Amino acid sequence: MLIDVNSGELVKALTGVDAVVSAFNGGWENPNLVADYNQGMKSILQAAEQTKVPYLLIVGGAGCLYVAPNLQLVDTKEFPPEIYPAADAIRQWLTNLTLNWAFISPAAMFAVNPPRFIATGKYRVGGNQVLLDQNGQPADISVPDLAKAIADDVERKAHLHQHFTVVE
Numbered sequence: 036m037l038i039d040v041n042s043g044e045l046v047k048a049l050t051g052v053d054a055v056v057s058a059f060n061g062g063w064e065n066p067n068l069v070a071d072y073n074q075g076m077k078s079i080l081q082a083a084e085q086t087k088v089p090y091l092l093i094v095g096g097a098g099c100l101y102v103a104p105n106l107q108l109v110d111t112k113e114f115p116p117e118i119y120p121a122a123d124a125i126r127q128w129l130t131n132l133t134l135n136w137a138f139i140s141p142a143a144m145f146a147v148n149p150p151r152f153i154a155t156g157k158y159r160v161g162g163n164q165v166l167l168d169q170n171g172q173p174a175d176i177s178v179p180d181l182a183k184a185i186a187d188d189v190e191r192k193a194h195l196h197q198h199f200t201v202v203e
Contacts, residue, residue, distance in 0.1 A: 040075045045082040054090040054189045055083060061121070069124045076128050084134050090192045091136045092185065097143040098122035099129050100165045100200055108143060108165060129198060137194040141181050142166065142202035143173035154179035155203055163198040174202035 038048050040059055049055060057079050061071035083091045098109035099122075108114060109122040129138050143165045158180045159166065168174040176184075184201040188194055 040078045040082075045078060046085055049082050049086040049088055051086075052088060054092065054192065055079075055088050056092045056094065056185060056189060058094040063118070063121070069120050072121060072124050073128075080128075080132075080134065089135055090189065090195065091134060092189055092194075093128075093132075093136060093138045094185065095125050095129060095138050095140050096122055097140045097145065097165070097200070099126045099138070099163070099198065100140050100143060101163055102165050135195060137188065137192075137196070138198040139185060139188065139194075140198065140200045142176040142200065144175035145181065148175050151175075151177040152179065153177060154183070156180070158184045158201045158203060160184070161200045161202065163200065166200055166202045168203070176201055176203050 036048060038044055059072070059075045059079060061068045061075060065071055079091075098107065098114060098118075100108050102108050102111060107126065109119065109126055114122070132138065140163070154177055158176060159174075166174045180203060181201060188199075
């Protein structure tokens with residue numbers, strides 16, 4: 036179900052559900068992206084808390100993944116400066132989650148490489164670190180494999196109070 040997260044319909048839509056997947060994004064081309072993202076996440080979290088959603092899976096970005104101890108991808112010199120403000124806002128929400136949450140970061144190359152729509156039928160689950168492919172490079176994942184990983188996680192409620200990643 037698609038719904039305007041800032042509408043009065045959100046609480047009604049979340050009432051009685053087993054789980055919620057939030058892939059909310061304020062729009063990468065939106066000049067008010069950070070403010071709109073912050074407002075949308077506030078609305079989502081308030082509604083989830085009010086309705087006592089048992090499992091809220093937030094689809095975030097790879098910028099929150101660690102590349103070394105105490106160093107997140109978003110803080111590396113290679114991270115695109117034009118998306119830093121939004122990635123930093125996402126990271127701030129991740130550090131302040133308090134309800135029945137899980138946070139999935141797609142593979143580091145997911146939004147960098149052109150999207151692939153052919154499923155491989157497999158994926159690897161990792162913690163909150165950037166995972167590498169067989170060539171030692173940051174891994175990628177296809178859109179259908181990411182969708183499968185999200186559905187599998189919600190079905191199992193496998194990562195309560197955890198930040199994790201999925202890659203091919």
